[in-house]
Amino acid sequence: MARPTIADIATRAGVSKGAVSFALNGRPGVSDATRERILKIAEQMSWRPHSAARALGASRVDSVGMVIARPARTLGVEPFFAHLLSGVQSGLSAESISLQLLIVEDTAAEIEVYRRWASEHRVDGVILVDLTVKDPRVDELRALELPAVVIGGRGGKGALASVWADDRDAMLAIVEYLAALGHRRIAHVAGTPNFQHTQRRIRAVRDAAPRLGLLDAPSLTTDFSDAEGAAITRKLLSQPNRPTAIVYDSDVMAVAGLGVAMEMGVSVPGELSIVAFDDSILTQLMHPALTALSRDTFDFGRQAAEVLLDTIADPGTVVNRRTADPVLTVRESTAPPG
Amino acid sequence: MARPTIADIATRAGVSKGAVSFALNGRPGVSDATRERILKIAEQMSWRPHSAARALGASRVDSVGMVIARPARTLGVEPFFAHLLSGVQSGLSAESISLQLLIVEDTAAEIEVYRRWASEHRVDGVILVDLTVKDPRVDELRALELPAVVIGGRGGKGALASVWADDRDAMLAIVEYLAALGHRRIAHVAGTPNFQHTQRRIRAVRDAAPRLGLLDAPSLTTDFSDAEGAAITRKLLSQPNRPTAIVYDSDVMAVAGLGVAMEMGVSVPGELSIVAFDDSILTQLMHPALTALSRDTFDFGRQAAEVLLDTIADPGTVVNRRTADPVLTVRESTAPPG
DNA sequence: TGGATTTGATAAACCGGTATAGCTCCCGAA
DNA sequence: TTCGGGAGCTATACCGGTTTATCAAATCCA
Numbered sequence: 205m206a207r208p209t210i211a212d213i214a215t216r217a218g219v220s221k222g223a224v225s226f227a228l229n230g231r232p233g234v235s236d237a238t239r240e241r242i243l244k245i246a247e248q249m250s251w252r253p254h255s256a257a258r259a260l261g262a263s264r265v266d267s268v269g270m271v272i273a274r275p276a277r278t279l280g281v282e283p284f285f286a287h288l289l290s291g292v293q294s295g296l297s298a299e300s301i302s303l304q305l306l307i308v309e310d311t312a313a314e315i316e317v318y319r320r321w322a323s324e325h326r327v328d329g330v331i332l333v334d335l336t337v338k339d340p341r342v343d344e345l346r347a348l349e350l351p352a353v354v355i356g357g358r359g360g361k362g363a364l365a366s367v368w369a370d371d372r373d374a375m376l377a378i379v380e381y382l383a384a385l386g387h388r389r390i391a392h393v394a395g396t397p398n399f400q401h402t403q404r405r406i407r408a409v410r411d412a413a414p415r416l417g418l419l420d421a422p423s424l425t426t427d428f429s430d431a432e433g434a435a436i437t438r439k440l441l442s443q444p445n446r447p448t449a450i451v452y453d454s455d456v457m458a459v460a461g462l463g464v465a466m467e468m469g470v471s472v473p474g475e476l477s478i479v480a481f482d483d484s485i486l487t488q489l490m491h492p493a494l495t496a497l498s499r500d501t502f503d504f505g506r507q508a509a510e511v512l513l514d515t516i517a518d519p520g521t522v523v524n525r526r527t528a529d530p531v532l533t534v535r536e537s538t539a540p541p542g
Numbered sequence: 543m544a545r546p547t548i549a550d551i552a553t554r555a556g557v558s559k560g561a562v563s564f565a566l567n568g569r570p571g572v573s574d575a576t577r578e579r580i581l582k583i584a585e586q587m588s589w590r591p592h593s594a595a596r597a598l599g600a601s602r603v604d605s606v607g608m609v610i611a612r613p614a615r616t617l618g619v620e621p622f623f624a625h626l627l628s629g630v631q632s633g634l635s636a637e638s639i640s641l642q643l644l645i646v647e648d649t650a651a652e653i654e655v656y657r658r659w660a661s662e663h664r665v666d667g668v669i670l671v672d673l674t675v676k677d678p679r680v681d682e683l684r685a686l687e688l689p690a691v692v693i694g695g696r697g698g699k700g701a702l703a704s705v706w707a708d709d710r711d712a713m714l715a716i717v718e719y720l721a722a723l724g725h726r727r728i729a730h731v732a733g734t735p736n737f738q739h740t741q742r743r744i745r746a747v748r749d750a751a752p753r754l755g756l757l758d759a760p761s762l763t764t765d766f767s768d769a770e771g772a773a774i775t776r777k778l779l780s781q782p783n784r785p786t787a788i789v790y791d792s793d794v795m796a797v798a799g800l801g802v803a804m805e806m807g808v809s810v811p812g813e814l815s816i817v818a819f820d821d822s823i824l825t826q827l828m829h830p831a832l833t834a835l836s837r838d839t840f841d842f843g844r845q846a847a848e849v850l851l852d853t854i855a856d857p858g859t860v861v862n863r864r865t866a867d868p869v870l871t872v873r874e875s876t877a878p879p880g
Numbered sequence: 881t882g883g884a885t886t887t888g889a890t891a892a893a894c895c896g897g898t899a900t901a902g903c904t905c906c907c908g909a910a
Numbered sequence: 911t912t913c914g915g916g917a918g919c920t921a922t923a924c925c926g927g928t929t930t931a932t933c934a935a936a937t938c939c940a
Binding site for chain 1: 896897898900
């Protein structure tokens with residue numbers, strides 16, 4: 205017999221299908237003796253539930269979805285997503301829930317995917333990343349009544365559950381560290397302006413500037429690409445009063461910036477300190493190795509999975525969980541200003 | 543009415559469930575007039591099939607799986623997988639098949655996943671990457687009777703379908719290019735020795751060496767990590783007769799190698815030429831930018847999806863499709879030997 | 881014109897589970 | 911002695927599709 209069903213187990217155990225279902229799902233309705241006997245037979249026959257059948261009966265599919273709306277070109281370089289994915293999976297595997305991953309071009313396509321998933325009952329919930337300022341996905345998901353958890357930002361006035369780290373504190377830590385080294389002209393090469401975390405980081409820099417006595421602390425937004433990171437760096441370093449330190453919102457841009465500095469003959473960290481707001485193998489491959497903010501991305505994903513499963517189990521409560529604070533890993537790219 | 547079922551459509555159209563099913567799936571059994579009427583009603587009610595119900599009835603789940611067995615740490619840096627994934631999805635989206643992605647630590651875990659997927663009917667087929675020399679997954683998948691397609695290698699004496707590029711020709715192109723520049727001492731920093739493509743590349747170098755009059759052409763295997771790439775480079779450059787050109791099997795190792803060369807004061811490309819066997823944004827971020835072999839990874843994934851769907855539809859035929867040949871993108875890291 | 885075949889549709893079984901109503905038996909309390 | 915109630919289990923409906931057996935009406939062919 206190739207794939208046994210609970211009916212097979214039932215006949216073999218001399219009980220009804222219902223009893224087998226009760227036994228296999230650990231719910232009351234059968235005696236301990238019978239339960240054990242059924243479990244043993246199921247084990248012997250190496251029975252596994254048919255996911256579709258279970259989904260149809262229990263109206264849950266034991267599967268969650270995650271859509272990443274970024275052009276594939278910019279995606280792979282950042283270990284961020286790979287780590288996040290691993291973490292999410294580790295959080296899901298305990299309950300043997302599977303993950304559907306989709307990479308799409310933009311938010312419109314992403315919302316389309318959510319609609320399809322909801323109407324086809326393909327997922328029990330979804331994980332959101334890259335929350336924007338006035339994010340249309342939040343309302344859409346609420347309308348679809350699809351459980352969701354937001355990674356890296358609050359779910360819009362308590363609408364969605366979330367798992368987040370304190371970007372503000374992290375940025376303050378970086379700026380304070382640079383100020384303590386003696387830097388007074390610090391520039392911030394930020395990501396896309398419509399991302400919530402970009403806004404929070406920009407605000408943190410602006411708020412800290414007067415307190416730390418910074419002469420100049422511009423935040424310049426980009427599209428997160430290496431090209432724009434390089435272009436902005438070139439502009440910054442060509443100014444008469446050029447910054448003595450630059451904070452980049454991603455490791456890729458930081459690396460691009462380092463390249464520009466070298467090309468222009470600006471020594472790092474002698475004449476320019478560089479900090480990346482995201483750590484990865486990239487920062488360590490460089491010469492000099494880049495000082496960077498390290499976040500436990502794996503754990504981030506793991507916790508997101510946990511919160512999502514809780515939300516699915518009990519859609520009433522909205523959890524906003526704060527994760528461990530990121531730490532600044534000091535390497536060779538930062539020093540007191542020349 | 544939130545989610546209409548075919549029964550709802552049936553009553554509204556005044557026909558039976560069966561007729562609706564026939565109409566919606568484009569199979570004979572209803573007249574064109576009725577079909578059109580049913581389709582229109584389904585459209586109006588914005589009906590979508592319930593994936594689990596369809597899976598249960600039709601015994602296919604419209605979902606395929608892909609497992610990547612690599613530690614997450616080494617994963618994210620290479621855009622290879624992100625592009626591959628996008629390509630696979632683009633190939634699947636036409637038939638609106640969804641993709642399950644799983645990142646695991648090793649092959650044993652990967653095989654476990656296949657067993658579970660098969661027994662729970664979670665996927666209709668799988669896509670394999672990183673084929674090893676005596677790969678246990680091939681036999682396992684045949685035993686499970688799970689349709690599969692291998693990316694980047696032949697599926698073991700015609701056992702599994704595959705989509706592959708010619709690694710041998712690609713490596714020959716690189717070595718011939720370097721030889722034409724005048725290099726006679728070329729080293730090859732390879733990946734893990736048990737990968738099939740590593741073997742093919744090593745063999746290509748060895749075979750080409752005498753014909754091109756190379757004095758020395760060692761292939762040194764690594765674990766694909768930046769650390770080993772750097773270590774081997776250091777060893778190579780410390781030799782009395784050090785190579786004038788090094789070919790790296792991945793872009794990450796090439797970047798690490800470049801770092802070592804700079805650190806040791808070996809100028810690139812003046813005293814050392816560097817080629818990466820894989821292209822990505824990384825190679826372009828460097829100074830000098832690295833000459834690299836560019837492959838159309840997106841298309842690779844797209845074709846793999848196509849072949850897999852064909853294999854699922856007709857498990858009898860085994861397709862081995864060869865994709866477009868990779869091309870060498872010459873940048874600043876290669877020049878005639880000093 | 882009459883029997884054979886095709887067309888267009890229906891009703892019901894089925895896929896493999898879950899959920900629930902109901903039945904039997906046994907125990908304890910009144 | 912009777913009755914209520916819970917434990918343990920069975921029978922059956924159900925989830926939302928697909929598939930098959932069946933059947934009436936229309937069409938074909940000689």
